[in-house]
Amino acid sequence: MTLDIIAYLAFFLVTALSYGIICLGLNVQWGQTGLFNVGVAGFVAIGAYTSALLTTPDAAPRLGGFDFPIWVGWIAALAISALAAAVIGAITLRLRADYLAITTFGVAITIQLVALNAEKATGGPFGIGFIPRPFAGLQEQPLLFNLANLMLVSGVAFIAYVALEKLIHGPWGRVLRAIREDEVAATSLGKNANVFRLQAFVLGSAIMGLAGAIQAHFIGFIAPENYLSAITFQVWAMLIIGGSGSNRGALLGAVVVWALWSMTGAALSIVIPAEYQARAAALQIVIIGVGLAAILVVRPRGLLGERRAPDSTAG
Amino acid sequence: MNLQFFADGIVMGALIGLGAVGVTLSYSILRFANFAHGEFIAWGAYATLVLMSAIIMALGGEAGTLGALSFGWPLLVAVVLAAVLVGGLAVGLDRVLFARLRAKGNVIVMVMASFGASMALRSSLEFIFTSSPRYFTREIQMALPVGFGIRLTPDQIFLVGLTAMIVIAMDRFLALSATGRAMRAVSENPALARVAGVDVERVIGATWIIAGMLATASGVMLGITVQIRPYMGFDLLLPLFAAAILGGIGSMQGAILGGMIVGLSEAAAVQVVGANYRAAVAFIILIAALLVKPTGIFGVRE
Numbered sequence: 186m187t188l189d190i191i192a193y194l195a196f197f198l199v200t201a202l203s204y205g206i207i208c209l210g211l212n213v214q215w216g217q218t219g220l221f222n223v224g225v226a227g228f229v230a231i232g233a234y235t236s237a238l239l240t241t242p243d244a245a246p247r248l249g250g251f252d253f254p255i256w257v258g259w260i261a262a263l264a265i266s267a268l269a270a271a272v273i274g275a276i277t278l279r280l281r282a283d284y285l286a287i288t289t290f291g292v293a294i295t296i297q298l299v300a301l302n303a304e305k306a307t308g309g310p311f312g313i314g315f316i317p318r319p320f321a322g323l324q325e326q327p328l329l330f331n332l333a334n335l336m337l338v339s340g341v342a343f344i345a346y347v348a349l350e351k352l353i354h355g356p357w358g359r360v361l362r363a364i365r366e367d368e369v370a371a372t373s374l375g376k377n378a379n380v381f382r383l384q385a386f387v388l389g390s391a392i393m394g395l396a397g398a399i400q401a402h403f404i405g406f407i408a409p410e411n412y413l414s415a416i417t418f419q420v421w422a423m424l425i426i427g428g429s430g431s432n433r434g435a436l437l438g439a440v441v442v443w444a445l446w447s448m449t450g451a452a453l454s455i456v457i458p459a460e461y462q463a464r465a466a467a468l469q470i471v472i473i474g475v476g477l478a479a480i481l482v483v484r485p486r487g488l489l490g491e492r493r494a495p496d497s498t499a500g
Numbered sequence: 501m502n503l504q505f506f507a508d509g510i511v512m513g514a515l516i517g518l519g520a521v522g523v524t525l526s527y528s529i530l531r532f533a534n535f536a537h538g539e540f541i542a543w544g545a546y547a548t549l550v551l552m553s554a555i556i557m558a559l560g561g562e563a564g565t566l567g568a569l570s571f572g573w574p575l576l577v578a579v580v581l582a583a584v585l586v587g588g589l590a591v592g593l594d595r596v597l598f599a600r601l602r603a604k605g606n607v608i609v610m611v612m613a614s615f616g617a618s619m620a621l622r623s624s625l626e627f628i629f630t631s632s633p634r635y636f637t638r639e640i641q642m643a644l645p646v647g648f649g650i651r652l653t654p655d656q657i658f659l660v661g662l663t664a665m666i667v668i669a670m671d672r673f674l675a676l677s678a679t680g681r682a683m684r685a686v687s688e689n690p691a692l693a694r695v696a697g698v699d700v701e702r703v704i705g706a707t708w709i710i711a712g713m714l715a716t717a718s719g720v721m722l723g724i725t726v727q728i729r730p731y732m733g734f735d736l737l738l739p740l741f742a743a744a745i746l747g748g749i750g751s752m753q754g755a756i757l758g759g760m761i762v763g764l765s766e767a768a769a770v771q772v773v774g775a776n777y778r779a780a781v782a783f784i785i786l787i788a789a790l791l792v793k794p795t796g797i798f799g800v801r802e
Contacts, residue, residue, distance in 0.1 A: 288786065292783075
């Protein structure tokens with residue numbers, strides 16, 4: 186019994202930390218640079234599908250299935266998400282700040298559309314199964330399997346955290362914050378604001394893509410409906426509640442919001458009769474939507490946010 | 501080449517245009533991209549549906565139709581009432597949410613808040629009405645030939661005519677009325693408008709009401725020609741933004757023209773590549789506009 190609980194906790198933490206890694210990516214974009222990415226789901230999906238296509242065993246009706254090792258898929262997920270972000274960023278980052286929001290929103294919708302319709306590559310609405318799972322040999326023992334994956338995911342999260350802390354507290358991070366706070370001043374010191382913004386956008390999106398691949402491999406199955414705008418919204422709620430600007434806040438927010446999400450989901454499924462389950466799911470999103478808006482009004486710093494909340498954005 | 505796609509494209513273009521006028525006005529006057537605008541469209545459609553059903557019920561269940569149209573006068577009364585309600589919803593949302601954030605002066609936080617509001621508004625519709633589609637009417641219409649091998653249903657002709665009337669009325673309102681002129685002044689230079697004695701709060705209120713009313717018209721058009729769903733406005737959001745940016749932020753003519761271009765391109769794309777990728781058309785137009793002329797066709801600023 187206790188072992189079951191530990192196994193579940195490990196499972197819960199793997200999922201929460203994979204969201205935490207997405208939040209770390211978003212924190213580079215929003216927390217440090219003030220870039221509003223509404224297409225988080227799209228970049229996560231790019232990573233997930235890239236890695237799935239490269240690492241799944243050969244599948245007759247579908248393109249891809251190259252049977253590469255998992256780590257190749259993960260690196261490719263990083264690279265392809267970065268590439269997509271570079272193209273989008275190059276087009277939009279020189280324009281008004283909220284054009285990035287609109288364009289990334291379009292990216293998420295278009296990726297969703299491709300995932301749903303390009304059946305030859307993505308499996309269409311049925312998605313891609315048989316994605317190799319790390320430590321697949323332990324699958325028969327859920328406790329060991331979940332714990333091993335927890336080690337792996339927390340390892341990745343830790344490396345990402347340490348690397349980002351180093352970057353953010355180094356010269357590069359200082360320039361980002363300088364641009365966010367006062368673009369004119371930063372530019373007059375010879376810093377090309379658009380180049381730094383593009384770097385931050387690409388780095389953040391690459392991290393999101395990696396997290397997408399990690400999630401895909403842990404679950405072993407992906408489908409277009411995993412990448413609806415609800416994910417974007419959850420990740421934003423995680424970062425805002427945890428405290429944007431803080432990497433620890435990003436990870437903490439992910440765990441707290443995912444816990445709240447899982448608990449309200451479980452509670453609603455017990456309290457509400459089966460025929461109203463779809464409605465209950467809608468209600469869950471209403472609650473989180475109102476919560477996000479309320480936090481923006483009442484406590485924009487979140488739990489662990491920067492002392493000085495960003496009050497002016499670049500662009 | 502079959503020109504029938506023109507018929508669907510024109511109607512879609514008209515309703516995208518009406519929605520985009522709301523987007524472009526609120527964008528240029530309130531200075532942020534409102535992601536909750538699509539929800540005004542969906543709420544407008546559902547409010548009209550509820551009010552229309554109430555009127556029909558009060559009359560003893562007889563819906564009736566007007567001439568060759570598929571709906572009767574209860575719908576027309578309901579849409580006017582719903583437009584007022586949704587205008588009120590927009591003002592209310594501004595009071596509880598956007599006004600407070602506006603005071604802090606961060607545009608992107610307002611965009612984010614509108615994203616949260618959009619999720620909450622859309623999911624409440626899903627909670628109340630479930631995700632199964634609804635219809636204003638079950639009448640089936642014969643399409644009439646109007647030349648060049650194009651056929652239009654009476655509803656489509658009526659809706660395009662109605663759009664033209666709304667656009668003319670809006671144009672006169674912005675050009676001649678005191679509120680309309682104040683709105684243009686705030687859109688062009690808010691600081692100068694304030695110094696010149698323009699009541700900016702009143703302008704903001706008027707902008708929200710107009711945005712909500714036009715969104716309702718757009719939502720009801722979509723409801724009549726396609727169907728009513730909780731996601732109907734959200735799915736329209738990208739075409740709206742694409743139309744507003746293509747036309748030039750702040751330009752009403754631009755929004756209508758942009759809407760027509762997006763609507764016709766979507767309909768043409770359905771002919772060429774099929775309906776699956778319809779939603780990507782708006783994205784391609786958006787990217788093209790941002791690459792070639794980010795100020796849009798009629799845009800001047802920035």
